[in-house]
Amino acid sequence: MIPVLMYHQIADVPHDQDPEGFSVSPEQFERQMSYLAERRYQCISLLDAVNQVREKQRPHQKTMVITFDDGYLDFYVNALPVLERLGLTATIFVVAERVGGRSDWPGMRGDSMVNLMSWTQLDEICRAGMTVGSHTLTHARLPQLSHTDACREISDSKLQIEDKLGRQVELFSYPYGASSERLQEVVADCGYRGASGTSTGPWSVYNMWRLGCGRDDTLLAFRIKARGVPYLRWRLRESVPVPLLGLIRNTFMGMRSVGPR
Numbered sequence: 001m002i003p004v005l006m007y008h009q010i011a012d013v014p015h016d017q018d019p020e021g022f023s024v025s026p027e028q029f030e031r032q033m034s035y036l037a038e039r040r041y042q043c044i045s046l047l048d049a050v051n052q053v054r055e056k057q058r059p060h061q062k063t064m065v066i067t068f069d070d071g072y073l074d075f076y077v078n079a080l081p082v083l084e085r086l087g088l089t090a091t092i093f094v095v096a097e098r099v100g101g102r103s104d105w106p107g108m109r110g111d112s113m114v115n116l117m118s119w120t121q122l123d124e125i126c127r128a129g130m131t132v133g134s135h136t137l138t139h140a141r142l143p144q145l146s147h148t149d150a151c152r153e154i155s156d157s158k159l160q161i162e163d164k165l166g167r168q169v170e171l172f173s174y175p176y177g178a179s180s181e182r183l184q185e186v187v188a189d190c191g192y193r194g195a196s197g198t199s200t201g202p203w204s205v206y207n208m209w210r211l212g213c214g215r216d217d218t219l220l221a222f223r224i225k226a227r228g229v230p231y232l233r234w235r236l237r238e239s240v241p242v243p244l245l246g247l248i249r250n251t252f253m254g255m256r257s258v259g260p261r
Contacts, residue, residue: 001203001235002049003228004065004196006210009114011074013215017112021215026078032213032222036064037086041226045131046091046171050194050205064226066090067196067210069135069173070103073115076125084128093135093173093196094122096157099164105139105175119164126167133171134158134192143178150183155190171195179207199234209234 013023024032036043041062044052049065051057066083068075071094083090098104100118108114117125122132136142136153137160145153158169170193174183177198184206187195197207211225224230 001209001228001231002044002052002059002063002065003226003231004046004049004067004208004210005225006196006198006212007066007068007079008070008214009072009074010078011072011114018215022212023215024213024217025215026082028215028217029079030082031219032217033082033086033088035219035223036088036226043088043090045089046133046196046208047131047193050171050208053205054193064228067173068092069175070095070139071099071117071122071135072103073117073121076117076121080125080128080130083130089129089131091131091133091171092117092122092125093133093171094161095135095137095139095175096160097137098139103139106141123165126165131171132161132165132167132169133173134161134169135173136175139175141176141178142174142183143180147182151186151190154183154186154192158190158192173197199230202238203235 007024009023010026010029011023012025041064042060044063044065046065046067052059066088068090071092075092098116101116102113103116104113126132134157137157140153142150142153154172161169172187172192172195174195174197177200179197179201187206194205194208196210199209201207203209209231211230213222213225
């Protein structure tokens, strides 16, 4: 299973504006990416990872994927130069109807709302070798919507991004990591090749587990995530009876992973 890292903001965000620690400082991000480059990790796009799974290819031992949710402007300012310099790639999931605006979805109020990349900047990062996927139209919590509205968020966001960038959109990310088997079927029916969740529910190409990276990660914690070690725990969770699962969970309580928003 190929480790998939998940980032949000790459910026120095005050604690009171990011109490859950989703952000990573530019210096911390550069140290992490330099570690991957120095250790010769093979960084591939999420689409390449999906295709390897579909074609039953055995990945390189140090293959990994980097993803970013929401499409924050600080990706363009702080992350893109580092990725380009080190020869790494990433997949960025954008909120189609908020491109060029601010992150005004639930949970992001006042000073916590930040600027998002424009269509021009998204086109530029695509030309730099990055991949753009959909994160819905409005960053809606999909399981709370009617079937019709959820389909619109998933389908119309794909069409809008394709129209604006002139590129096929084949990847989807569930806001807040909130998914279900029904929603995964909708994503597949809308023509996406794959989708990323968090660590909830059975793994599949339409629910690829991701390892959240945040402000509190030490370099050791990052190294553990880059090797995909937490996946061992999550795979056990899906296959082990509930009573034994509780014992296993207690053993791994120290391995915290930042979730989506």
